[in-house]
Amino acid sequence: MSTASLGTPEQLRDPDYTPPLAKAVPLGVQHVLAMFVSNVTPAIIVAGAAGFGFGSNSPDFPSMIYMIQMAMVFAGVATLLQTVGVGPVGARLPIVQGTSFAFLPVMIPIVAGQGVSAMGALMTAALIGGLFHFSLGAVVGRIRHALPPLVTGLIVLMIGLALIKVGIQYAAGGVPAQGTPAFGSLANWSVALVVILVTLAVKFFTKGLLSVAAVLIGLMAGYVLALALGMVSFANIGRAAWFEAPSPFRWGFELNAAAIIGMCFMAVISAIETVGDVSGITKGGAGREATDREISGATYADGAGTAIAAVFGGLPNTSFSQNVGLIAMTGVMSRHVVTIGAIFLILAGLVPKVGAAISSVPITVLGGGVIVMFGMVAAAGVSMLADVNWNRRNLLIFAVALSVGLGLQLVPDALQHMPRTAQILLTSGLLPAAAIAIALNLLLPQEAADESAPEAARNLAEDMRGESRG
Template sequence: MNDSSLGTVEQLRDPNYTPPLTQAVPLGIQHVLAMFVSNVTPAIIVCGAAGFGFGSNSPDFPQMIYMIQMSMFFAGLATLFQTIGVGPVGAKLPIVQGTSFAFIPIMIPLVAGKGVDAIGALMGGILVGGLFHAFLGLFIGRLRFALPPLVTGLVVTMIGLALVKVGIQYAAGGVPAIGTEEYGSLQNWTVAGIVILVTLGLKFFARGMLSVSAVLLGLVAGYVVAFLMGMVSFASVGQAASFALPDPFHFGLDFTFAAILGFCLMSFVSAVETVGDVSGITKGGAGREATNAEIQGATYADGLGTAISGLFGALPNTSFSQNVGLIAMTGVMSRHVVTIGALFLILCGLVPKVGAIISTVPIEVLGGGVIVMFGMVVAAGISMLSDVTWNRRNMVIFAIALSLGLGLQLEPGALQHLPSTLRVLATSGILPAALIAIVLNLALPEELAAEATEEVTGGLSGRQTGSFTKD
């Protein structure tokens, strides 16, 4: 958009400025389109891992619709915490909140095959983890030293690697179809492939809204093809209510050590990610550094939004990085634009039919979309790792953390003799990798022998600090 049609450069950089509604509303909806698919996908993945049926005749199917509905509602509410603020809660910046992918590798082992009864433990962990996340706001700035790019890049990469298997399973027909003739069929892969191709085409050859909404439009294209192939059923849409309010303690609350510890540890990583997003917004949109009050307020809002979500049956919330890029691209820093998007999300969350329509998307179509999204998570982690100075010390830390974290995730039977709680946390892959990297980075001295601190260059050369091999 042309800056002159919206306001002066100074106005656009002011979070309190509101463009005319004829422009503010489309800009707000654009923010929703950029995050919509990523926001509702975790609910579908968690429900699928728990064993909820995807057909309208399944007794658990309404529970999945409810969780999708709450993902939209509480993403909107948490976004309002950030844009409007409540006392010290909220950065009062254009920060879009949404359901976090980072927690999925923790949630899947906690609910795997256990049905709706396992969701209560999940909600207990989300509540306590959210409160812990908010508590981190008191001193988050002083904890950043423990999470340099070596650690955060590894964690983000591990999150993506833990999820790519889910994307492949969905594209092939979903977990329930494993072992059947339909699993991995040409029809399934054709639909998933169309989603990927349309997404890539729009991302690289389109501009503006078409490029920003590439994943969403790719899913729409795959959905149309799936409908023409007879893979879509609208039976659930007619059964869904036209309006429904959030239901407190919908799944109950069950406090287990594994869930609480897992969510608290991941909240630490999520809090630092939010600090990065706030800094990205102020630099990209206003050309300045984030203030301590903004960083603290954003962390409080992150945690409070997550804790409230757990009370009503929704998943953890965090700031969405894709919307940070959108602000840099449009140059519009107005928090009130994002408030309009938040209100749109809340409205969608109050209409169960919206969740029912989303649930009609075939698992193969969703698979094509998440293959792209999860691959981008891995790519984001690798991008963060490019800022690391690859000397022998850092390479050893990375190698040990990655080998143990990814290895335990790939071979969970190796820890079969551990108590169930520790086994669930260790085989997630994310937590052991993060803890090992943090401990080794703090314990191993920076000043080592010359051969240990010498930069490793040659081989796969790129940036001076991003090269990998040396004999």
């Protein structure tokens, strides 16, 4: 689609401009395709971790369909808060909101194997975390200094590392199948590898919308192969209704200290991520810096969207970075285009048959997709760390935080004598790594930036060897 046919260069950089409807609708759908898989995947993973079943006839399986629905509905609602706005809430920019991967390392231990009994605590924590996130809108500009690339890069890297295990388990056949003969079978891995290979091929050998929707196309290819191998069941689609409205407090209201602390901590990380996305949109789409009102409005909308979603059984949401890149690629800054995409999401989410169709995707197909997506999360963290001045001070901060965080993640029994709340918070690895990095970065004196990264690493290693000999 030629940008010349959409409007003048000045119009395309204006968030309030609306392209002709015949062209605005395809652009809005394009935004939905770019974020769709990433948006529904966290709901599927949390439901699977809770034990709702995957492609099964378990009594709790309708809860998975409902969570997928709410992921779509409230991604659309949160996006409308950003694009249309209500008072100070919303950046009035083309920001696409969706369910956040970042919260998964905190959410999975809370619900693991607990079924619907844990969902009330999770949703209550998401509601409180969303309200806390909302409050950050008033101060987000003043806390950014505490989270430089050294800290944010480490946190994003730890999120990716914590989730990669889930991707491998899903590709091999799923957590429920672990330990069975079918787990890790050639059939499972063949399907997952097809997803990965098709995703890579489409991403690097096509352009435009096809390239943007590479993961979705990869999943479709894997789905076709799984269908041919007899892995797909359509039974749940036939049983699903055509319409279901969101239910407030579907799983009740329960206070859980570990869940609340984890959600509030991750809200800070999500708020900083949104600041980066807002800046990326204004720079890539309009060639200017984001205003303070846009940044605070976006943060308010982030928190409000999460809190509203939690009331109806939706997971925390955040701004989606892939759509920031899409705006830079299309050159269309119109917030009304994204509003159209949000309406499509809401309408699709109100139809349980859509959620049932998504849930019919075999877990090994999803595994191939999340291996790519979670690997990209870790790679994004590495990319952020490239901006760090790697002197000895920063190397030590990174080393200690990574060692403790990753170590606790790999050996959770190391904390078996601690209270259950502490175990949930610390064995994710994410919270201790982030807390250590933030504290050390604020407390340790700055070091002159006179060393390159290799030199600093060599000097640090020599210091360590000297101390061990002493």
